[in-house]
Amino acid sequence: MSNSGFPISGFPSFGTDAIHAGQDPAKFNFKSAVPPITMASTYQRSDTGIPDLTNGKYIYSRLGNPTRDCLEQCIAKLENAKHGLAFSSGMAAITGCIQTFAKAGDHVICGDDVYGGTNWYFNNIANKNGLEIDMVDMRSVDTVVSAVRDSTQIVFFESMTNPLLRVVDVAAVAEAVHKIRDDIVVIVDNTFMTPWNMRPLDLGADIVVHSATKYINGHSDVVCGLLSTNSSNMREALFMTQITLGAVPSPFDSYLVNRGMKTLHLRMPRHAENAMKVAEWLEANPRIEKVFYPGLPSHPEHDILKKVARGAPGIITFSTKGKEENATKFLKSTKVVTLAVSLGGYESLAEHPASMTHANVPKEHREALGITDTMIRMSVGLEDADDIIADLENALKVAIPDGQF
Ligand SMILES: Cc1ncc(COP(=O)(O)O)c(C=O)c1O
Structure with a gap:
């Protein structure tokens, strides 16, 4: 689990x-x-x-x-x-x-x-x-x-x-x-x-x-x-x-x-289970620069999370290798995962914080925090994890061709 x-x-x-x-x-x-x-x-x-x-x-x-x-x-x-x-x-x-x-x-x-x-x-x-x-x-x-x-x-x-x-x-x-x-x-x-x-x-x-x-x-x-x-x-x-x-x-x-x-207690464990599978897969993927998921032991506040919470939700932030165009092409190439702001629904969504949810945060502030132009925020939904991963794999291959990472 x-x-x-x-x-x-x-x-x-x-x-x-x-x-x-x-x-x-x-x-x-x-x-x-x-x-x-x-x-x-x-x-x-x-x-x-x-x-x-x-x-x-x-x-x-x-x-x-x-x-x-x-x-x-x-x-x-x-x-x-x-x-x-x-x-x-x-x-x-x-x-x-x-x-x-x-x-x-x-x-x-x-x-x-x-x-x-x-x-x-x-x-x-x-x-x-x-x-x-x-x-x-x-x-x-x-x-x-x-x-x-x-x-x-x-x-x-x-x-x-x-x-x-x-x-x-x-x-x-x-x-x-x-x-x-x-x-x-x-x-x-x-x-x-x-x-x-x-x-x-x-x-x-x-x-x-x-x-x-x-x-x-x-x-x-x-x-x-x-x-x-x-x-x-x-x-x-x-x-x-x-x-x-x-x-x-x-x-x-x-x-x-x-x-x-009424179904929060049924949905959250499944979001977490799917997110952990996706986060582990992303972390091992050569086209991915960095994964931020507090459920992973590699996350700097993993121990704090264990102190104050009983688990992580289904949101993962990660950055792709290459340039901003690679990240945006990836977002436009998924088929199961929808390119959209918001999170927490039964369906998987992904977005580009620098140009979407955090576009109105001044660039200097974004850079100081580490919100990069190749960063993607994903809300892992309740679909079958293997289908989400297959979709991400396909979109990553389209966005960052062999030899470009
Ligand atoms: C952490 C957080 N707080 C508050 C809000 C604002 O909520 P609403 O869009 O329901 O006004 C959002 C929206 O994305 C959010 O992500």
Whole structure:
């Protein structure tokens, strides 16, 4: 099994929780076994005034919706959290958190290797709104600690970074930051890992966010964001942001993500198994320059991963030999693997970070991090591993002919 050797054995009842949390048929009309999609934007009232919204009462669907509630309760359970909130996208969840806990003049520490959209938000929007941003290598606890200022309000990073797949010791970072000041909000984007592999709140983070568009939904047919926290005060503040900005998922999208989440515990082990086979094959391939996959013992943070997670997900980054043209020709030559951004769906996807997901990260920043023009990020899907490998082999031979490597 691909993830053998990981000391964290897993979270008890994960599959049962994924299937049943937030989903009690006794609460649904007709006792339906699956949550109904409640499309209503408004609800009949028996009285005037503002009812207690926390008690299964609804007045207007931006403020609360029964289908969204099922999703929020389920993600909270899977993250071992008290509270969950759903947003219309991962970016809405991330920017909602930052707007809630930082104001003009405050300082925010952000991991230096993050999704291109997150990078853009911090360096082109949050900074213009008066936030001071430092982007630092989260693998070094000392670097993080020395970046903390009196005005630091938020430390934000990805538990496994995009696209370099660096693994952060979430427990060490959260502990060091909270030791300096326990009111600094530590926010972890756990999109790549998923709660199946890692639970950042158990490791000391304050808030965990997801682009649920990825593994959590798992079927590449919804854009959605989720966050979870154990703090009731943070939940209240984030809830006001959620309902006031109005960046909420539709009832139909809430239903689909909740449905996708029911099989997360079945999909993640298969993603990991396939990814390990592909990573080992790539590592032995003469046309490949370098493979970044934290499940491989050769990955620099393989031991950190074993400390903070129970396994690796299905994403592999690798660079091809030759020039950028060879890498892009490879991407255009696959037949099973689709050339597309995004990740975490049942189908294999591959993309070129330098010209796609991270094109808006300044070239100097990309080069300093090591995001090269021959780099490819692949989301290994749930197809048969032998077919994925045969497709990669064929495309590599087309893109980098014999004698050119
Ligand atoms: C790690 C990570 N976080 C956040 C996002 C943004 O999510 P969304 O596209 O759902 O807004 C992405 C999107 O690719 C991502 O990869």
